[in-house]
Each structure stands twice: as structure tokens, then as C-alpha cells.
Amino acid sequence: MVNWQHTIEQKWAAIRFGEIKVETNEQQHIFEIMVYLKDLDPKAVRVELYADGVMGGAPILQEMKRVRQLAGSSDGTVYSAAVSAARPSTDFTARVIPHCSGVAIPLEDPRILWQR
Numbered sequence: 166m167v168n169w170q171h172t173i174e175q176k177w178a179a180i181r182f183g184e185i186k187v188e189t190n191e192q193q194h195i196f197e198i199m200v201y202l203k204d205l206d207p208k209a210v211r212v213e214l215y216a217d218g219v220m221g222g223a224p225i226l227q228e229m230k231r232v233r234q235l236a237g238s239s240d241g242t243v244y245s246a247a248v249s250a251a252r253p254s255t256d257f258t259a260r261v262i263p264h265c266s267g268v269a270i271p272l273e274d275p276r277i278l279w280q281r
Contacts, residue, residue, distance in 0.1 A: 180205065
């Protein structure tokens with residue numbers, strides 16, 4: 166856990182988002198998001214879609230899955246997730262958070278990288 170924490174501290178600033186694609190059908194929005202982790206192990210982070218709760222409801226958090234390495238890039242990875250189309254796709258934003266089994270990451274952690 167200490168090694169993971171040191172790695173996150175050293176490499177976090179290099180993470181960035183790339184292109185975001187959204188396809189919508191009657192039932193769901195399908196997001197594909199390119200994330201550049203540089204030389205950070207993808208297992209050290211979690212990529213999620215996030216939407217604030219509405220009318221006092223809980224926020225929506227949907228983990229995104231790594232689907233493929235970005236062609237022509239050694240550090241780009243494509244993540245994908247589907248969410249209900251009951252809300253506009255613009256309600257959702259992607260985020261990258263540090264991830265290690267057994268470690269809780271608070272919402273105000275400065276190492277949460279928000280897509281917007």
C-alpha cells in the first residue's frame with residue numbers, strides 16, 4: 166500500500182483525458198473515453214462516470230472498464246461504460262481516482278482528476 170501511495174504521488178500529475186465519444190440509443194448512453202496514464206499501472210486507478218444526484222437523490226457512479234489500448238499510443242487506454250438514457254449524457258463527467266483495495270478515497274481528495 167505504501168508503494169502504491171508513493172507511485173500515485175509521483176505520477177498523478179501526468180494523467181490526462183483524451184477524446185470522449187458518446188453514443189445514445191433509446192435506453193442508454195454508451196461512453197468511450199481515452200485516458201492517458203503515462204507509465205502508471207492501470208490497476209492503480211479507477212475510471213468512473215459521475216453524475217450529481219437529482220432532487221435529493223444519491224449521485225450516480227458507474228465504473229468504466231478498460232476495453233483496449235489506444236492504437237498508436239503506448240500510454241493511451243480506452244475505457245467504456247453504459248448508463249441509463251433517462252438523464253442527458255451531459256449530466257455525466259468522467260473522473261480518474263486512485264484505487265487500491267482496502268483504501269477509501271474521499272470525494273475532496275486532490276488526486277481525483279475530473280474530465281471537466
